[in-house]
Amino acid sequence: xxxxxxxxxxxxxxxxxxxxxxxxxxxxxxxxxxxxxxxxxxxxxxxxxxxxxxxxxxxxxxxxxxxxxxxxxxxxxxxxxxxxxxxxxxxxxxxxxxxxxxxxxxxxxxxxxxxxxxxxxxxxxxxxxxxxxxxxxxxxxxxxxxxxxxxxxxxxxxxxxxxxxxxxxxxxxxxxxxxxxxxxxxxxxxxxxxxxxxxxxxxxxxxxxxxxxxxxxxxxxxxxxxxxxxxxxxxxxxxxxxxxxxxxxxxxxxxxxxxxxxxxxxxxxxxxxxxxxxxxxxxxxx
Amino acid sequence: xxxxxxxxxxxxxxxxxxxxxxxxxxxxxxxxxxxxxxxxxxxxxxxxxxxxxxxxxxxxxxxxxxxxxxxxxxxxxxxxxxxxxxxxxxxxxxxxxxxxxxxxxxxxxxxxxxxxxxxxxxxxxxxxxxxxxxxxxxxxxxxxxxxxxxxxxxxxxxxxxxxxxxxxxxxxxxxxxxxxxxxxxxxxxxxxxxxxxxxxxxxxxxxxxxxxxxxxxxxxxxxxxxxxxxxxxxxxxxxxxxxxxxxxxxxxxxxxxxxxxxxxxxxxxxxxxxxxxxxxxxxxxxxxxxxxxxxxxxxxxxxxxxxxxxxxxxxxxxxxxxxxxxxxxxxxxxxxxxxxxxxxxxxxxxxxxxxxxxxxxxxxxxxx
Ligand SMILES: Nc1ncnc2c1ncn2[C@@H]1O[C@H](COP(=O)(O)OP(=O)(O)O)[C@@H](O)[C@H]1O
Ligand SMILES: [Mg+2]
Numbered sequence: 001x002x003x004x005x006x007x008x009x010x011x012x013x014x015x016x017x018x019x020x021x022x023x024x025x026x027x028x029x030x031x032x033x034x035x036x037x038x039x040x041x042x043x044x045x046x047x048x049x050x051x052x053x054x055x056x057x058x059x060x061x062x063x064x065x066x067x068x069x070x071x072x073x074x075x076x077x078x079x080x081x082x083x084x085x086x087x088x089x090x091x092x093x094x095x096x097x098x099x100x101x102x103x104x105x106x107x108x109x110x111x112x113x114x115x116x117x118x119x120x121x122x123x124x125x126x127x128x129x130x131x132x133x134x135x136x137x138x139x140x141x142x143x144x145x146x147x148x149x150x151x152x153x154x155x156x157x158x159x160x161x162x163x164x165x166x167x168x169x170x171x172x173x174x175x176x177x178x179x180x181x182x183x184x185x186x187x188x189x190x191x192x193x194x195x196x197x198x199x200x201x202x203x204x205x206x207x208x209x210x211x212x213x214x215x216x217x218x219x220x221x222x223x224x225x226x227x228x229x230x231x232x233x234x235x236x237x238x239x240x241x242x243x244x245x246x247x248x249x250x251x252x253x254x255x256x257x258x259x260x261x262x263x264x265x266x267x268x269x270x271x272x273x274x275x276x277x278x279x280x281x282x283x284x285x286x
Numbered sequence: 287x288x289x290x291x292x293x294x295x296x297x298x299x300x301x302x303x304x305x306x307x308x309x310x311x312x313x314x315x316x317x318x319x320x321x322x323x324x325x326x327x328x329x330x331x332x333x334x335x336x337x338x339x340x341x342x343x344x345x346x347x348x349x350x351x352x353x354x355x356x357x358x359x360x361x362x363x364x365x366x367x368x369x370x371x372x373x374x375x376x377x378x379x380x381x382x383x384x385x386x387x388x389x390x391x392x393x394x395x396x397x398x399x400x401x402x403x404x405x406x407x408x409x410x411x412x413x414x415x416x417x418x419x420x421x422x423x424x425x426x427x428x429x430x431x432x433x434x435x436x437x438x439x440x441x442x443x444x445x446x447x448x449x450x451x452x453x454x455x456x457x458x459x460x461x462x463x464x465x466x467x468x469x470x471x472x473x474x475x476x477x478x479x480x481x482x483x484x485x486x487x488x489x490x491x492x493x494x495x496x497x498x499x500x501x502x503x504x505x506x507x508x509x510x511x512x513x514x515x516x517x518x519x520x521x522x523x524x525x526x527x528x529x530x531x532x533x534x535x536x537x538x539x540x541x542x543x544x545x546x547x548x549x550x551x552x553x554x555x556x557x558x559x560x561x562x563x564x565x566x567x568x569x570x571x572x573x574x575x576x577x578x579x580x581x582x583x584x585x586x587x588x589x590x591x592x593x594x595x596x597x598x599x600x601x602x603x604x605x606x607x608x609x610x611x612x613x614x615x616x617x618x619x620x621x622x623x624x625x626x627x628x629x630x631x632x633x634x635x636x637x638x639x640x641x642x643x644x645x646x647x648x649x650x651x652x653x654x
Contacts, residue, residue, distance in 0.1 A: 185341055186374035188362045190388030190439065200387075204378045286383045286390060 036257035046254065054258035064242065064259065071239040071263070072270060074153055074228075075221040078160040079214050085161065086168035086213060091202075093169075094176035104173070107166050115163060119230050122159045126150040126231070151233025159227050164220075168213040175209025176202070200285060207282040211275055218274075222267045239263050290353070292317040292443060292475050293338065298347035300333050300499075307333040309499040311347065315443075320469050320476045322486040325496030326522070331479040332371075334496070335445050338477065340364045352442050367436035368445040371452070373428045375420045375435075381407070382416030384431055388439045406434040409468065426457045433465075437472070444469075446478040450485060462489050483523050487511070495519050503558065515558035517567060517647055526569040527616045530650055533564050541646060543568065546611035548587035551641040559648030567650040572619035574643035577605055577629070578636050585638030591616065593633045603627055607635060 037054055040047045058064050093103045110118060125131045126149040133145040149155065179202065187197040225240035232238070239259065246256030291314040298311035308330040315321050323331045336342040338349060340361030349356040352365060367388075376384050385403045407413050410430035423431065429449060436444055449465070450458045466489045469476045480486050486493045487507040494504045503515040514520035517528065534550065535542040544550045545568065553568065576582045581590075591609035602622050606615035618637060620628075629635055 180372065180374065182370045182372050182374040183376060185361075186368070186370060186376070186435075187387070188341075188360075189339065189366075189368045190435070191362050191392075193362060196391065201376060201378075282378065286379060286386070 033257045033260055036254050037261050039254045041252045041254050054255050055262075057255065058258050058262055064239075064262075067237065067239045067242050068263065068266060070237075071222050072266060074156055074160075074236075074238060075218050075224075076270075077153075077157050078164065078221045079218045081157060082161040082164050082168045082217050083172075083210060083213050086165055087172055087206075087210070089165075090169045090172035090176055090209075094173050104170075107169055110163065110166065116226070118163060119159055119227060122155065122162070123150065123231060126155055126158075150231060152235045153232070155231040155233075156228050156236040156238075159231050160221050160224065163227075164217045167216045171212040171216065172206060172209040175206040175212075179205050204282050204285045207278060211278050214274065214278075215271055219267055219271060223263055290317055291315060292352055293477070294348075294350040295334075295338075296348040296350070298334070298337060298344045298349065300330070300337060300342060301345045306499050308337070308344075311499075311501055313494060313501060313504065315475060315477065316491075317475055318473045319491040320466065320478070320489055322478045322480055322490040322493045323496055324480055324483060324486040324493050324523075327481050329496045330499040331481075331496055332447055335368075335447055335477065335479050338443070339366050339368050339445050365442040366445055367439045367441040367443075368447065369429075369432045369436050369449050371447040371449070373432040373452075375423070375428050375431055377420050379420055380416065381412065381418045381420065381423070381431055384420060385416075385434045385438055387435060402438055403434075406438040409437065410434045411464075425453055426461065429453065429461065433468075437468075437474075441474065443475045443477060446476060448479055448481070451480070451482070458485075465489060487523070495522065497522075505558070509558075511571075513556050513558050513645065514569070514647065515556075517569075517651055520569050520645070520647055525572050525617060525619075526645075527572065527575075527614075528647070529568050529570070529612065530652075531566050531568045533566055536561075541566075545587075547589040547591075547609045547616075548639060548644075551587050551644060553641050553644045553646055556646040556648070559646060561648075563649055565650045567647040567652075569645040569647050570616075570639055570643055571645075572604060572617040573602075573621075574639060575616070575618035576638040577607070577618045577620060578638070579629075579633075581636045582638035586641040588636055588638045590634065590636055593629050593631055593635055596627060596629065596631060598627060605629055605635070607637060609637070 036046075038050045038052070040049070040051060040053055089107070093100055093107075097103050123130070127133070128145050128147065128150070130150070132149060133142075136142045137145065183201055183205070184197060187201045192200065222238075223240045224238065225244055228236045228238045228241055229244075232241075240263070243256050243259045243263070246252045246259060250256075293313070293315040295311050295313040298308055299306070300308040311334060323334060325331050333342060337344050338351070340356065340359065340363075356364060376387065379387065382403050385406050386399050389399045389402065403416065404413070407415060410433050412427060412430050412434065415427075420431075429452075433449075446465075450461050453461060462485060465476070465478075478486075478489065487510075490507060492504060492506050493510055495502050495510065497518055503510065503519050505513070510519070511524055514523060514526075520526045520528075529545045529547070531543040531545045533541050533543055537552075540552050540554055542550065542552050543566070576585060581588055589609050591607040593605050594608045594615045595606040597604040597606070600622065602619050605618050605620070607618060608615045616637060
């Protein structure tokens, strides 16, 4: 006979740790953030009367809007660039390579050093006196060092794309790996060329992997703050840099909290629109 | 031959490293026939089929389909279509789009595609199921969709790789019948791969039996059953009792032989075996043996033995009878007319056989 009472208590016991974890580490910080966003900063303390003043300020400040849009655009560019590069690599490993495990291992090599180190490495490569400029100078391709390499959006996109590539390759690899090879043969059998077959079978079946890769890259990069501050220069600043200033030098936590929430919402919005669009597109392929 | 051979395989060979999957394969398929490649698992049936489809290049040899040499012609340009063992239904497309798959992108009007899809689905008895999702189909329905998707292409040859192996017994028997019917109606050449001898026998005009990459015998099912070319084929198709025999005299149409238990008999020569020398092997199908308590009358040869085992199959009963001078008990099968099991273990019984039922299997392999 089933003992409902013990079953219920077992359920609670099993879900307890997860509930505690989510409550403590996700819900509580979010609640604090929401609370702060409704308060205001006076000179030394926080005024706890509830007001939407911060939101008003955020929406009217052209700098906020500018940085927000730029963050989304840069993250979008990183996502596009990374996924476009990752797809062929994943395709090669999943469908062509003989030593899949070795290739997957090689792909994770960047993780063996710290992220900061990798960013500094890019600084060394792209800098005024960096590896790239020295090389180009020494072989005589240029006579003055290129300055457009570092401290701009380009450097941010490049550095982030390099850092996030494995996260894009893996989900796409998994979705390619799952494709039953007889489906590809069936497409060929029904008269498809390799390109037609890719567009009509392989690509639609890997859309879930592509969506996952895009979200995994887009969501954290919108809020990235280390990369733009190290290689972005003044042109490459993103919304996270502004938020950091509010919690630091500007000492305006309520506005910082408001900007964080707005950033989260725009990321969520863009992500939802993207997922809907991508899966809609997948359904239209025949 | 006046009739055009739709497929001609000339000395086809396929090696995977050291493994010879298909060797010295010569075969002519007639237009409009239902041909089965039958053999145990791993004997190279799928490989042979995939070479015809163009998914695998032969290591050597020639494949000619409808008079055209297929060398260098990729799978997507061959006049064949394939029903895959796993059916390979596109999971992201509904039934209608799965079936229409091969017609799209060829400048065929939407109206015509729709009509042909409807017809194809009607043909496999899935009429009106166009908008059903690929993942919402039963095994039998998946098989039908795969069939419709291939047949809509109007191929010259339809290739089927173990098309029924994923279905349960009842459905499999029904589909055997339907496939055969469809093939006769359309007049398309079907080449089916199977390891199931009953499936091959019930459906095919001709069967090619394969062992270890070699095509051993090609014949119509009744011939294959009555005149197998050797011990291997005889034991793979149906059941067979084997006996060593000694040839006493050779005649134009017959052989005089002696067997340890049935004495001297004159049996028909088997045109499918090479002349076997003096020590040959003969076979007797279990259903060709008469079993009775008293010595049966009117039989060319009789022998006496002891029942060792009784196997009840429903439609018939198999008795395994131990006879002096024969290593394995002899199986005799009796139709279950009267719903009785007449003999028990330990009973002494007589076996009788007509010499016309004794099959010459050529040289005794166990003695050479
Ligand atoms: N792609 C391949 N690579 C290596 N060996 C293969 C390959 N395909 C088949 N074989 C080998 O060839 C032989 C015949 O296989 P197959 O044609 O699939 O047999 P069947 O369909 O009769 O079961 C087997 O020994 C199998 O291991
Ligand atoms: Mg097979």
